[in-house]
Amino acid sequence: MAVEVRLLGPVEAWSSTGRLDVGAPRQRTVLAALAVDAGRLVPMETLVDRVWADEPPERVKHALYVYVARLRAALRDGDEASPLVRRSGGYVLDVDPRTVDLHCFRDLVERSRNPHTDDGQRVAALREALDLWQGVPLADVSGRWAERQRDGWRQQRLDAAVAWAQAALRLGLAEPLIGPLAELAAEHPFAEPLATVLIRALHEAGHPAEALDRYARIRQRLLDELGTEPGAELRDLHVRLLQQPPPPPVPVASPGRPAAAQLPLDLNSFAGRAAAIDRLDALLGPAGGQPRAVVIATIVGTAGVGKTSLAVHWAHRVADRFPDGQLYIDLHGFDGADAVITPAQAVRGFLDALDVPPRRVPADLAAQTALFRSLMSGRRMLIVLDNARDADHVRPLLPGGAGCLVLVTSRTHLAGLVAVEGAHPVPLDLLHPEEATQLLARRLGRPRLDAEPTAVDEIVTACAGLPLALAIVAARAALRPHQPLAELAAELREGLDLFDVGDTRGDVRAVFSSSYRILSPAAARLFRLIGLHPGPDLGVAAVASLLGESPRQARTLLVELVRAHLLTEPALDRFAGHDLLRRYAAELAAEEDPAAERTAALRRLLEYYLHTADAATTLLHPYQVRMPDPAPPSARVAPTALADQAAAGAWMAAEYPVLIAAVHAAAATGFETIAWQLAWTLTNFFNRQGRNHDWVTTQRVALAAAHRVGDRAGEAHLHRTLGRAHIMLHHPDDAHAAFAAALEIFEAIGDRNGQAATHLNLAETHEGQGHNEAALRHTERALELNRALGREPGVAYALNAAAWYSVELGRPADAVEFCRQALALQQKLDDRHGQAATLDTLAYAQHRMGALGEAVASYRRSVALTHDLGDGPNEAAIGERLGDALADAGDGPAAHAAWRAALAIYEDLASPAAGQLRAKIDRHLVGKH
Numbered sequence: 001m002a003v004e005v006r007l008l009g010p011v012e013a014w015s016s017t018g019r020l021d022v023g024a025p026r027q028r029t030v031l032a033a034l035a036v037d038a039g040r041l042v043p044m045e046t047l048v049d050r051v052w053a054d055e056p057p058e059r060v061k062h063a064l065y066v067y068v069a070r071l072r073a074a075l076r077d078g079d080e081a082s083p084l085v086r087r088s089g090g091y092v093l094d095v096d097p098r099t100v101d102l103h104c105f106r107d108l109v110e111r112s113r114n115p116h117t118d119d120g121q122r123v124a125a126l127r128e129a130l131d132l133w134q135g136v137p138l139a140d141v142s143g144r145w146a147e148r149q150r151d152g153w154r155q156q157r158l159d160a161a162v163a164w165a166q167a168a169l170r171l172g173l174a175e176p177l178i179g180p181l182a183e184l185a186a187e188h189p190f191a192e193p194l195a196t197v198l199i200r201a202l203h204e205a206g207h208p209a210e211a212l213d214r215y216a217r218i219r220q221r222l223l224d225e226l227g228t229e230p231g232a233e234l235r236d237l238h239v240r241l242l243q244q245p246p247p248p249p250v251p252v253a254s255p256g257r258p259a260a261a262q263l264p265l266d267l268n269s270f271a272g273r274a275a276a277i278d279r280l281d282a283l284l285g286p287a288g289g290q291p292r293a294v295v296i297a298t299i300v301g302t303a304g305v306g307k308t309s310l311a312v313h314w315a316h317r318v319a320d321r322f323p324d325g326q327l328y329i330d331l332h333g334f335d336g337a338d339a340v341i342t343p344a345q346a347v348r349g350f351l352d353a354l355d356v357p358p359r360r361v362p363a364d365l366a367a368q369t370a371l372f373r374s375l376m377s378g379r380r381m382l383i384v385l386d387n388a389r390d391a392d393h394v395r396p397l398l399p400g401g402a403g404c405l406v407l408v409t410s411r412t413h414l415a416g417l418v419a420v421e422g423a424h425p426v427p428l429d430l431l432h433p434e435e436a437t438q439l440l441a442r443r444l445g446r447p448r449l450d451a452e453p454t455a456v457d458e459i460v461t462a463c464a465g466l467p468l469a470l471a472i473v474a475a476r477a478a479l480r481p482h483q484p485l486a487e488l489a490a491e492l493r494e495g496l497d498l499f500d501v502g503d504t505r506g507d508v509r510a511v512f513s514s515s516y517r518i519l520s521p522a523a524a525r526l527f528r529l530i531g532l533h534p535g536p537d538l539g540v541a542a543v544a545s546l547l548g549e550s551p552r553q554a555r556t557l558l559v560e561l562v563r564a565h566l567l568t569e570p571a572l573d574r575f576a577g578h579d580l581l582r583r584y585a586a587e588l589a590a591e592e593d594p595a596a597e598r599t600a601a602l603r604r605l606l607e608y609y610l611h612t613a614d615a616a617t618t619l620l621h622p623y624q625v626r627m628p629d630p631a632p633p634s635a636r637v638a639p640t641a642l643a644d645q646a647a648a649g650a651w652m653a654a655e656y657p658v659l660i661a662a663v664h665a666a667a668a669t670g671f672e673t674i675a676w677q678l679a680w681t682l683t684n685f686f687n688r689q690g691r692n693h694d695w696v697t698t699q700r701v702a703l704a705a706a707h708r709v710g711d712r713a714g715e716a717h718l719h720r721t722l723g724r725a726h727i728m729l730h731h732p733d734d735a736h737a738a739f740a741a742a743l744e745i746f747e748a749i750g751d752r753n754g755q756a757a758t759h760l761n762l763a764e765t766h767e768g769q770g771h772n773e774a775a776l777r778h779t780e781r782a783l784e785l786n787r788a789l790g791r792e793p794g795v796a797y798a799l800n801a802a803a804w805y806s807v808e809l810g811r812p813a814d815a816v817e818f819c820r821q822a823l824a825l826q827q828k829l830d831d832r833h834g835q836a837a838t839l840d841t842l843a844y845a846q847h848r849m850g851a852l853g854e855a856v857a858s859y860r861r862s863v864a865l866t867h868d869l870g871d872g873p874n875e876a877a878i879g880e881r882l883g884d885a886l887a888d889a890g891d892g893p894a895a896h897a898a899w900r901a902a903l904a905i906y907e908d909l910a911s912p913a914a915g916q917l918r919a920k921i922d923r924h925l926v927g928k929h
Helices: 025-035 044-052 060-075 101-112 119-131 144-170 175-187 192-204 208-226 232-243 274-284 307-321 343-353 365-376 391-397 415-420 433-444 446-451 453-462 467-479 485-492 508-516 521-530 540-547 551-563 579-592 595-620 645-668 672-681 683-689 692-708 712-728 732-749 752-768 772-789 792-808 812-829 832-849 852-868 872-888 892-908 913-928
Strands: 004-006 012-015 018-020 041-043 084-087 090-093 295-300 325-330 382-388 405-410 424-427 537-539 568-571 574-576
Touching: 004 101, 025 044, 025 060, 025 090, 025 144, 041 044, 044 060, 044 090, 044 144, 060 084, 101 119, 101 144, 119 144, 144 175, 144 192, 175 192, 175 307, 192 208, 192 232, 208 232, 274 295, 274 307, 274 405, 274 424, 295 307, 295 415, 307 325, 307 382, 307 405, 325 343, 343 365, 343 391, 365 391, 382 391, 391 405, 391 415, 433 446, 433 453, 433 467, 446 453, 446 485, 453 467, 453 485, 467 485, 467 508, 508 579, 521 540, 521 551, 521 579, 537 540, 537 645, 540 551, 540 595, 551 568, 551 574, 595 645, 595 672, 595 683, 645 672, 645 683, 645 692, 672 683, 672 692, 672 712, 683 692, 683 712, 683 872, 692 712, 712 732, 712 752, 732 752, 752 772, 752 792, 772 792, 792 812, 792 832, 812 832, 832 852, 832 872, 852 872, 872 892, 872 913, 892 913
Parallel strands: 295 405, 295 424, 325 382, 382 405
Antiparallel strands: 004 012, 012 018, 041 090, 084 090, 537 574, 568 574
């Protein structure tokens, strides 16, 4: 496997199968620290210094071993050896240095310095080197070593860019330099060599006023911030500019052919989009190659996502590959019928740009299109068709011959162009948080962002990764240089008003509105109602209940919203819209839909989640203490039918974030009973998945809702489940208080089921505090209540608890008998959760009795059951105890295998138990030696 490592941007590793998972930031730092010396030994001490500098952890070598082991596995391809190898004194990333972008960059720069290299080859080599940069180098790596590397590499990039520009200017290629040099100048505002070549390029491309203005700005900046005049080279250039008339622009077209250069200005603040740019670059083919047919790329995405910015930025990057020039037109496909540029108007504009005399332009569209295509024949031109409404909007504008590349941007999928014309789709999603921060940094400067990191995170979140929103906020901040960003972040919480700049092309509401206006009335209604959904995504069945329509009708309307890029479909039958679109939808709903209709729709949605979650919980935990049955759902609510436990588990996992949000939404909108009942259905899922903080937060919200409406049963159930969460978080006092409150209410309302369950919970709390006699007393009371109620599942759980506390009290023989009785009931009931817990207790008793073979067998059965049930926390805990029993039995390798399996689960769950188990494994290893 040929592994490629990228350092000139986020730290990444790639293979022929795609991007590799190289782990968390510290682990990526290890990879970077090895890759900078690819193919050479990196001593252990050097590696530690690069990764931790002066603050290594106490067991730094162990930590390094762990990161290296994980990286070695990540970089391994099947049975092939990993390229990360241990050598005497350190480690080696044993790859060809040219597979690391940093070394490839340096190799290309060195090649350009060869005295036998001509300027054409020099320009090509340096352009290839500069294209390797994908933003801030080591973008996701922190520490002093990374900062030192970044500073040095940035200077190398700056030097390469200046050398590239100087060679290009000697060839008379001034115009293509302006965009890239201006972008780089924004990052290096005091770099005089860079300013010199940029000013020369502006002058030689026929922009003398801009050249002089650029000089005046850098001179003023140097005076204001550094207190110095420009250097001699820059001052001499300024004098020459004042004395010489500007040279005529170098024609881009081939001799005898008219040139067109219509691209808008590139944005200095363009950020991110590395994957999309790679995808577009791949369409070009090798430099100097001639495509056999016209190449069409469709850049599609939601309103404001930056389609035009990407198209223009990339077009400027590759303009030199199209010597006959560029054509650009904004078709205004979503700006209303009066503003849309028709194909006839667009073709006529292109003919004018190509200097076709008016008398030669035919009257009808078909003839104009034929003339346009004949003029394109044999040319190599780049054509950007921006804001197309649909495929028919652009078909008359497509050239017929090879050599041209067409970029089309649209808010619709343009599936017709893909299917019929063979267009290459380039879908554009929201910016990642790192890219969004990079965009703000380019507009506002890194120091201002570094001064208020929390506010920056809030702004990035509020803008939902939408470039248009980020650009508007950046513009506001730039106009108020002394306003704290925290104040701006606070304004964003109030709604969309901050995004209204009085310009329809730069106003979030106006841009969204142009997509909303083209929807059918039914799809428009669904879009508005989605503003009521708590997020983050939704399935077809939930949408059907929200609408009060059939799933088939819901799917049809969802597809229409996806085609309009007002929703995405990130997974099969899961639909999502970013936060700003949902806020806009909610505004529309408040304006256009009666309050009663909105309330009814929200009730249907919340009832759908409640009744489906209740059914899922009943399937997954059929023997749990039941809450009072929820009220029957409203008309036109269709809960999802779940066939079995597997389907129930899959539904709960898919809907988990939505269910959490739904509890909060229900509590905040007057549906308190739904809020607490829905929260209760999640408790066992919280427990099985180790989501303890979500558990506490959700139960507190629901408990407050139940208290507001005086629902005593709801308060009791929620006190009990809140107490269970506190046990998992090792908060015994909080847990005891919650269980005591629950028991008091259950006794007051005469709920003996609830009393029995709460006595078991109190027993668990007492045990955690070392009060095993009190724990056994509560368990005996729970056993008594369950037997009186005839609840066999409750009897079995109480017997298991009595067994556990008996072991703790030094009575393992009693415990074994309790376990046998419990297992008999649980096998009869096919209660696999109960069996797993009881087998764990039985193994514990057998271990304490010295029956190690029997204990190991019981532990193995319990681990297998918890694994099948997807109960990670308990699988890890029981697996650790299995390792203890194996170690006591003298089977060291098997013990280590059990501990390692448990440790992997603990680490996945970010459990504090991971550190304790890791220490146990290390002690055992030391003991062996």
